[in-house]
Amino acid sequence: MMTRAIVVRELREIFRQRVFQIMGSILFLLIVFAILSGFAYQQTIVKQIEAANTTARTHWESQSDKNQHSAAHYGVYLFKPKSPLSFWDTGIDKYVGSAIFIEPHGRNRPMYRPIDDSPLLARWGELTPAFVFLVLLPLLVIWLCSSAISREKELQTLKFVLSQGVSWRTLLFSKVLARWIVVLGFALPAFLVMALTFQFSGATMEAGIENWILMGLVYLLFLGVFIHMSVGLSAKLQNTSATMILMIGFWLASVWIVPRVSAYFSAEMHPVASAWSFDVALESEIEARGMKRHDLNNANLKAFQQELLDIYNVNDLADLPVNYAGLALLETEKKNDLIIGESYGSLFEDYQNQLTTVQMFGLISPFLAVKQLSMGLCKTDVLNFIHFQEEADKYRKDFNITLNKDLVQSGAAGERSEVRSSSFWREVPEFEYKATTSLGLLSHYGLSFLILGAWFIASLLMLLFSKPKTSLS
Amino acid sequence: MKLFRIFLASDVVQLRRDRVMIWSAICFLALLIYGTHEGSIQAEEIRADQKLMSDLTDSRLESLFQELEKNPQQVDRTPYEMGGKTAKRYLHKSPPPLALLSVGQRDLFESTYAISLREGDYTFMSGHERLDNPLLTYLGSFDFAFVIVWLLPLLIIVFSYQLISGEDELGTLPLLLSQPISFRKLLFVKTSVRFFLISVYLITAVLLVLAVFGRGVFGEPMYIFFLLCWILLYALFWFLLSSFINLFRLPSTTNLSFLFAVFLLFVVILPTSWGLITDMKNPVPTRLDLVNKMREATREIDNDSASLLNAYYFDHPELMPEGNVRNMAQYVYKNALKNKMVAAAARPVVDQYYTQMDLQIDQSFRSIYVSPAIILYTGFDALAQSGAGDYLEFQKKSDRARLTWRDFFEKKIFKDDLLTDADIRALPDFSFTADPPKKTIVAGIWMGLLGINILLIGLIHLVGSFRKI
Numbered sequence: 035m036m037t038r039a040i041v042v043r044e045l046r047e048i049f050r051q052r053v054f055q056i057m058g059s060i061l062f063l064l065i066v067f068a069i070l071s072g073f074a075y076q077q078t079i080v081k082q083i084e085a086a087n088t089t090a091r092t093h094w095e096s097q098s099d100k101n102q103h104s105a106a107h108y109g110v111y112l113f114k115p116k117s118p119l120s121f122w123d124t125g126i127d128k129y130v131g132s133a134i135f136i137e138p139h140g141r142n143r144p145m146y147r148p149i150d151d152s153p154l155l156a157r158w159g160e161l162t163p164a165f166v167f168l169v170l171l172p173l174l175v176i177w178l179c180s181s182a183i184s185r186e187k188e189l190q191t192l193k194f195v196l197s198q199g200v201s202w203r204t205l206l207f208s209k210v211l212a213r214w215i216v217v218l219g220f221a222l223p224a225f226l227v228m229a230l231t232f233q234f235s236g237a238t239m240e241a242g243i244e245n246w247i248l249m250g251l252v253y254l255l256f257l258g259v260f261i262h263m264s265v266g267l268s269a270k271l272q273n274t275s276a277t278m279i280l281m282i283g284f285w286l287a288s289v290w291i292v293p294r295v296s297a298y299f300s301a302e303m304h305p306v307a308s309a310w311s312f313d314v315a316l317e318s319e320i321e322a323r324g325m326k327r328h329d330l331n332n333a334n335l336k337a338f339q340q341e342l343l344d345i346y347n348v349n350d351l352a353d354l355p356v357n358y359a360g361l362a363l364l365e366t367e368k369k370n371d372l373i374i375g376e377s378y379g380s381l382f383e384d385y386q387n388q389l390t391t392v393q394m395f396g397l398i399s400p401f402l403a404v405k406q407l408s409m410g411l412c413k414t415d416v417l418n419f420i421h422f423q424e425e426a427d428k429y430r431k432d433f434n435i436t437l438n439k440d441l442v443q444s445g446a447a448g449e450r451s452e453v454r455s456s457s458f459w460r461e462v463p464e465f466e467y468k469a470t471t472s473l474g475l476l477s478h479y480g481l482s483f484l485i486l487g488a489w490f491i492a493s494l495l496m497l498l499f500s501k502p503k504t505s506l507s
Numbered sequence: 508m509k510l511f512r513i514f515l516a517s518d519v520v521q522l523r524r525d526r527v528m529i530w531s532a533i534c535f536l537a538l539l540i541y542g543t544h545e546g547s548i549q550a551e552e553i554r555a556d557q558k559l560m561s562d563l564t565d566s567r568l569e570s571l572f573q574e575l576e577k578n579p580q581q582v583d584r585t586p587y588e589m590g591g592k593t594a595k596r597y598l599h600k601s602p603p604p605l606a607l608l609s610v611g612q613r614d615l616f617e618s619t620y621a622i623s624l625r626e627g628d629y630t631f632m633s634g635h636e637r638l639d640n641p642l643l644t645y646l647g648s649f650d651f652a653f654v655i656v657w658l659l660p661l662l663i664i665v666f667s668y669q670l671i672s673g674e675d676e677l678g679t680l681p682l683l684l685s686q687p688i689s690f691r692k693l694l695f696v697k698t699s700v701r702f703f704l705i706s707v708y709l710i711t712a713v714l715l716v717l718a719v720f721g722r723g724v725f726g727e728p729m730y731i732f733f734l735l736c737w738i739l740l741y742a743l744f745w746f747l748l749s750s751f752i753n754l755f756r757l758p759s760t761t762n763l764s765f766l767f768a769v770f771l772l773f774v775v776i777l778p779t780s781w782g783l784i785t786d787m788k789n790p791v792p793t794r795l796d797l798v799n800k801m802r803e804a805t806r807e808i809d810n811d812s813a814s815l816l817n818a819y820y821f822d823h824p825e826l827m828p829e830g831n832v833r834n835m836a837q838y839v840y841k842n843a844l845k846n847k848m849v850a851a852a853a854r855p856v857v858d859q860y861y862t863q864m865d866l867q868i869d870q871s872f873r874s875i876y877v878s879p880a881i882i883l884y885t886g887f888d889a890l891a892q893s894g895a896g897d898y899l900e901f902q903k904k905s906d907r908a909r910l911t912w913r914d915f916f917e918k919k920i921f922k923d924d925l926l927t928d929a930d931i932r933a934l935p936d937f938s939f940t941a942d943p944p945k946k947t948i949v950a951g952i953w954m955g956l957l958g959i960n961i962l963l964i965g966l967i968h969l970v971g972s973f974r975k976i
Contacts, residue, residue: 053761089802089803090799111802126641126642126644129644147615150615150616156782158779159775159778160783161776161779161782170775177764274760275668275760278763279665279763282661290657293646294648294653297642297643297644301643306639308556309638310619311556385642389640389642392643392646415642416640416642
């Protein structure tokens with residue numbers, strides 16, 4: 035009963051304050067603006083991807099009659115689909131290429147980053163719902179909570195309230211509860227809108243309802259850290275300004291400083307080669323261990339040719355009863371793909387190590403922990419980016435094998451003697467991207483989840499042990 | 508002046524006792540050192556990579572010329588091999604001495620492009636993405652610009668939010684006002700003293716970090732002068748804002764909330780929302796759109812390059828090779844023709860891209876006046892030559908270099924001629940020197956920072972004269 039009375043009084047006081055009315059309204063408008071603009075942008079991109087996929091496939095199917103290998107060089111573009119929640123947290127989506135060109139003899143990297151279209155102010159941050167919730171809302175929380183207890187101390191009312199028989203625990207619990215209600219007032223409607231997007235987004239990438247539930251959970255854990263810490267400090271410190279300065283310092287370090295420091299630190303710990311050195315190293319590996327079809331001095335090529343001559347018991351490649359060009363292409367792709375896979379595997383391992391280092395920085399920044407989880411659940415994180423590249427590469431290998439096998443079966447003649455028409459191009463399977471599952475993803479982000487949980491528990495403990503010396507209870 | 512000295516002495520004594528301020532100043536200096544160090548490392552890594560590429564290119568070309576002297580018959584003189592591999596070169600945009608100030612767009616765009624027949628004609632479509640982990644690029648750069656633009660205002664806010672309210676809350680304000688000094692004069696002197704102290708601190712800190720981490724940064728003393736003035740004008744803006752809110756004699760907590768809200772508005776909310784608005788007003792054709800348009804434009808050529816080749820030789824009989832054409836040569840002609848026609852077909856898309864980017868940059872430059880933080884950040888980017896405009900200029904020049912390179916070999920390819928010694932010695936060479944910061948940009952930054960301070964002084968004067976303290 036007492037709790038209810040205090041909560042009602044607190045809420046009345048909060049809503050009566052002009053600063054809250056202004057800040058709350060601005061924040062509410064920003065949330066609405068971020069959701070609407072983000073959703074509109076997502077819809078545009080989803081439609082463009084759909085159109086691009088259709089056009090790419092039409093181009094492939096309606097190409098002129100040509101030899102299978104020429105068709106492979108004509109190639110096909112694959113586009114990264116959007117996840118339904120990508121409007122909520124765009125994550126690294128703008129920083130990664132949106133299309134991969136598939137062709138023989140090598141693996142292309144994703145091209146055409148959306149950030150290249152608008153690099154000017156994009157580096158200052160994007161106004162997404164996640165940005166409003168994880169960067170701006172904590173500030174309202176700090177403002178709301180910094181005065182929770184210290185104001186009572188400044189006005190000399192704390193002793194009076196406690197002397198009326200209200201226990202310290204009840205007072206603290208009620209004050210925290212009132213602030214939780216305000217925060218939920220912002221969060222719940224927005225989460226409901228997020229849930230609706232599953233129905234209307236039209237995004238093709240799979241994302242289950244569990245993503246939505248987990249998102250809500252991790253966001254509330256994060257906001258809880260700020261609520262508990264601010265109220266806890268407010269109880270411990272003598273004045274509101276000191277609490278605000280300390281909490282703003284914590285927000286600043288958590289949101290702006292630590293993430294940037296973590297980026298440099300992880301790059302130093304697990305350096306990644308420049309694109310140029312990576313390509314040079316890969317090329318020399320292929321020269322040393324792989325097969326170069328047009329390099330007659332290549333040892334692997336010579337061995338392969340000799341093997342064919344021995345098998346078919348002939349002296350000249352021209353006398354082979356099978357299609358040499360097709361077989362050589364199959365063998366070259368097989369040998370070189372192993373090396374390419376190793377190089378990219380090691381690159382992605384470095385990415386994963388860098389990600390783990392960034393996750394570890396979550397220990398000093400709850401923002402980093404929640405941000406990793408948020409991007410992961412919205413499927414706009416680096417692991418989903420790697421996953422898309424790997425899936426596209428599997429398709430590339432199958433694509434080349436399909437065309438090269440058909441070339442082998444087309445008879446013993448030379449590479450360009452036979453041609454295929456659109457009926458054959460239509461038989462080549464389309465790329466169907468299977469997204470990561472949420473459970474699989476959580477196994478990678480378990481560390482961030484644990485760290486965020488630890489922050490929440492630590493903030494609760496801080497709150498529980500925040501009893502000021504002046505209390506009478 | 509006497510009053511200034513008195514308050515200066517009293518402030519110094521007060522600040523020496525203020526642990527929060529001392530720790531804030533120490534932390535800020537530490538972060539400035541760290542940020543400048545990281546900025547210089549990033550620039551050094553690019554310089555080292557470029558040097559390695561240049562050294563390898565030089566040694567490749569040296570062996571080619573030695574071979575020309577010793578075994579001229581051993582040199583592969585086919586234009587496609589020479590222009591695609593043997594004589595391939597790079598165009599570099601080297602980070603200038605002041606690159607350590609701001610990473611800007613340097614971690615997004617290429618600072619080097621290969622000039623070779625095996626590359627596409629348009630750099631921004633060549634697909635040579637950087638290999639950095641996109642997560643780290645997304646998290647942002649911790650450089651000098653970040654520390655000054657984002658963190659300096661907060662240091663100043665902590666330093667000045669209770670200029671008057673502090674005296675008020677301690678009960679010393681009536682005592683001060685009982686002396687022959689008006690409230691406005693008191694506010695002016697207190698603001699001037701704090702601004703003087705922070706200016707000394709900032710000038711020392713900035714010159715120190717530049718001296719320690721910069722290489723040749725003092726070669727352009729005018730730029731250093733600009734840099735210091737811009738930083739001080741930015742600091743002055745935040746002091747004036749503090750001074751403005753202190754006019755109202757509100758509680759310190761309210762002052763702090765107001766100042767922090769303004770910080771959020773100028774440094775976080777306005778830049779992020781303005782970015783969105785600029786994008787909506789002048790959208791560059793998205794990359795997905797670009798892929799489709801390019802593919803559509805080049806489709807016919809892909810499908811019909813054999814008959815196009817015949818048509819080409821029909822139009823240019825002087826380029827028709829004599830005798831039988833070998834199979835491989837036929838392939839090379841077709842490929843060269845295809846590239847040429849693809850480049851021509853892509854031209855409208857490319858032009859549209861560049862026009863829109865120019866428009867967006869122009870629009871964005873006009874929008875810097877939205878926030879003093881954007882003005883200063885643009886200033887840092889201009890001095891560090893790391894803005895989007897600088898990289899767009901580099902892309903355009905690289906495109907021209909690639910087209911010049913292709914034109915040099917084109918006739919030889921279509922005539923099936925081999926390169927002579929004279930041709931090889933006359934291969935075009937390219938270098939890129941970034942233009943100094945544009946005068947319009949520099950003038951815009953001065954105007955923006957001076958203008959916003961003058962406006963604020965006017966506002967303080969106006970409000971001060973209307974309010975009876």
